[in-house]
Amino acid sequence: MNQETKKKKTGDLTPEEKRQNKLKRRKKLKYGSVATTITVIFVVVVVLVNVIVTQLGERFPGLTLDLTTSNVYEISDETIEYIKNLETDVEIAVSTEESEFQTDSYNKMISETINRYAGYSDHISVTYFDTTSDPDILAKYQELYSGDISSNQVIVTNGSRIKVYSLTDLFEIDEEAYQYYYYYGYGSMEDCLTEFKGEYVLTNAIMNVTDANPKTVAVIASTNGDYIYSATNANYYAIASAESLLEENGYDIVEIDMVTDDLSTDDYDIVLLPAPTSDLTQDAVEKLTDFLYNNGNLGKQLIYIADYTQGDTPNLDAFLKEWNVSIDDSIVQDESSNMQTASIVAGSGSFPIVSVTDDEDYNGNLDNTSLPILAPLAKPIDEITSNNGRTVTNLLTTSETSYRYPLSATTSESDDSDSDTDVATDTTETSSDDETTSEFDASTAERSSNAVMVLCRDQQSTGSDFIESDVIVLGSMSLLDYYLMQDASYNNAEYFVGLLNSICGKEDNIVIATKDLSTTSISVSDSILNVIKWIVIWIIPLIIVAIGIVVAIRRRNR
Numbered sequence: 001m002n003q004e005t006k007k008k009k010t011g012d013l014t015p016e017e018k019r020q021n022k023l024k025r026r027k028k029l030k031y032g033s034v035a036t037t038i039t040v041i042f043v044v045v046v047v048l049v050n051v052i053v054t055q056l057g058e059r060f061p062g063l064t065l066d067l068t069t070s071n072v073y074e075i076s077d078e079t080i081e082y083i084k085n086l087e088t089d090v091e092i093a094v095s096t097e098e099s100e101f102q103t104d105s106y107n108k109m110i111s112e113t114i115n116r117y118a119g120y121s122d123h124i125s126v127t128y129f130d131t132t133s134d135p136d137i138l139a140k141y142q143e144l145y146s147g148d149i150s151s152n153q154v155i156v157t158n159g160s161r162i163k164v165y166s167l168t169d170l171f172e173i174d175e176e177a178y179q180y181y182y183y184y185g186y187g188s189m190e191d192c193l194t195e196f197k198g199e200y201v202l203t204n205a206i207m208n209v210t211d212a213n214p215k216t217v218a219v220i221a222s223t224n225g226d227y228i229y230s231a232t233n234a235n236y237y238a239i240a241s242a243e244s245l246l247e248e249n250g251y252d253i254v255e256i257d258m259v260t261d262d263l264s265t266d267d268y269d270i271v272l273l274p275a276p277t278s279d280l281t282q283d284a285v286e287k288l289t290d291f292l293y294n295n296g297n298l299g300k301q302l303i304y305i306a307d308y309t310q311g312d313t314p315n316l317d318a319f320l321k322e323w324n325v326s327i328d329d330s331i332v333q334d335e336s337s338n339m340q341t342a343s344i345v346a347g348s349g350s351f352p353i354v355s356v357t358d359d360e361d362y363n364g365n366l367d368n369t370s371l372p373i374l375a376p377l378a379k380p381i382d383e384i385t386s387n388n389g390r391t392v393t394n395l396l397t398t399s400e401t402s403y404r405y406p407l408s409a410t411t412s413e414s415d416d417s418d419s420d421t422d423v424a425t426d427t428t429e430t431s432s433d434d435e436t437t438s439e440f441d442a443s444t445a446e447r448s449s450n451a452v453m454v455l456c457r458d459q460q461s462t463g464s465d466f467i468e469s470d471v472i473v474l475g476s477m478s479l480l481d482y483y484l485m486q487d488a489s490y491n492n493a494e495y496f497v498g499l500l501n502s503i504c505g506k507e508d509n510i511v512i513a514t515k516d517l518s519t520t521s522i523s524v525s526d527s528i529l530n531v532i533k534w535i536v537i538w539i540i541p542l543i544i545v546a547i548g549i550v551v552a553i554r555r556r557n558r
Contacts, residue, residue: 091124091125091126096128172196177192215270270300270301277310279313298458298469320473337401354397355399357394378479472500
């Protein structure tokens with residue numbers, strides 16, 4: 001029966017039936033081929049789109065979406081504009097293999113930010129290397145750097161200048177949490193990281209290595225091997241924070257000894273002299289004078305910081321007198337309405353709020369003038385009238401209600417308790433045993449504005465132009481106190497850098513906000529990310545292929 005049926009289907013078909021069957025088979029083959037072709041083309045398009053989108057994201061970072069609430073991976077328009085206009089080649093290198101570096105979410109922030117820099121400028125290249133397996137690459141960077149380059153560091157160089165940062169330098173750290181982690185092992189390093197400042201560090205590093213006129217600051221940290229200043233925690237951290245601030249803003253810092261090192265005008269542009277405990281020798285004073293005179297070319301700056309921790313300094317006082325200033329042996333206090341309570345390394349207290357000069361050349365180019373500048377434990381600075389041609393400009397001054405609290409005085413019972421601080425009262429302990437003390441009554445003290453930071457300028461005409469050297473005098477090391485310099489609610493740090501930039505002709509760095517890490521973000525783990533990649537790249541295309549094959553088979557069997 002089956003044989004007869006088969007014969008009927010083949011041999012007994014009429015010519016018209018055979019022709020119709022042939023047309024059906026041809027039609028099935030045609031539609032099946034089209035379906036298969038469309039499926040293959042679709043799969044190829046999906047793969048190509050994935051590749052193209054990935055490449056475009058790397059080449060044009062602006063196309064990549066940042067879904068974090070604080071835009072951790074974004075860089076500001078100011079930075080984008082700056083790096084797009086770069087004319088010097090800059091290399092950003094990470095001293096760890098890329099595959100290992102990106103295993104941590106915090107390192108991922110750094111790598112993504114670095115990649116965005118490279119995406120916005122053809123003058124920026126990115127390199128990852130291993131310090132052990134790539135010794136030639138390490139040696140290339142090490143030649144430019146005076147310290148040691150180790151693993152997990154970020155290097156920014158233009159081939160002749162270099163900046164090197166540890167990974168933690170790109171984050172703000174909660175000091176209290178870090179102390180618990182470092183000394184007691186509580187929590188983890190991630191718990192100590194509060195803000196991401198990768199863009200701030202990288203942009204300023206690029207500005208520094210590409211600076212055509214870099215400035216080098218010689219910090220006189222010692223004299224004949226000993227600390228030149230009173231080695232209190234407050235003073236130590238004040239100098240450390242000042243050095244860090246200047247480095248972050250493009251200055252090269254070199255610590256030198258007052259006695260054993262030279263103040264070469266070829267090597268240094270600025271000298272920082274922090275509150276010598278003992279008087280300078282005549283040779284040391286001559287070093288400072290020769291540096292500022294610069295063989296008649298001037299063009300140098302000295303930053304001198306006075307402090308209540310100093311003893312008698314007649315040679316240094318005579319030097320300052322030549323620059324038309326003297327420093328009184330007292331501390332400026334004020335009425336409570338013109339004071340603000342704050343914590344400094346030396347202790348908590350209420351400290352005078354000072355005003356910035358109206359002179360546009362010396363106002364520090366502050367972005368937010370409403371933020372206060374505090375002057376804790378500051379000695380008042382007086383101008384001395386002289387005919388030597390040098391000028392004195394008051395930069396920071398207290399209010400008209402301020403008064404001078406003599407360091408040699410004891411506090412009278414009639415003092416207004418609101419006007420004195422615990423820290424200020426403690427300064428009476430610094431007076432020597434043979435020094436005569438006297439009672440001090442704040443209610444009867446003379447009230448007037450007092451300068452706590454001044455600019456002394458020696459300007460000379462060269463015919464068509466002017467040359468000048470400057471002495472910037474601060475009345476207290478605590479003006480640069482670590483806590484005040486780190487706290488963005490005060491303008492102490494920004495004013496200090498902005499003023500110095502203006503005086504020495506250095507371009508202000510770009511002001512970049514840090515990114516808060518405490519906010520929530522849309523993030524996935526590496527394992528979930530791999531699953532998503534497999535689904536998009538392989539599973540979805542394979543499902544589409546399978547559907548295409550099923551459709552093609554069904555159509556052929558119709």
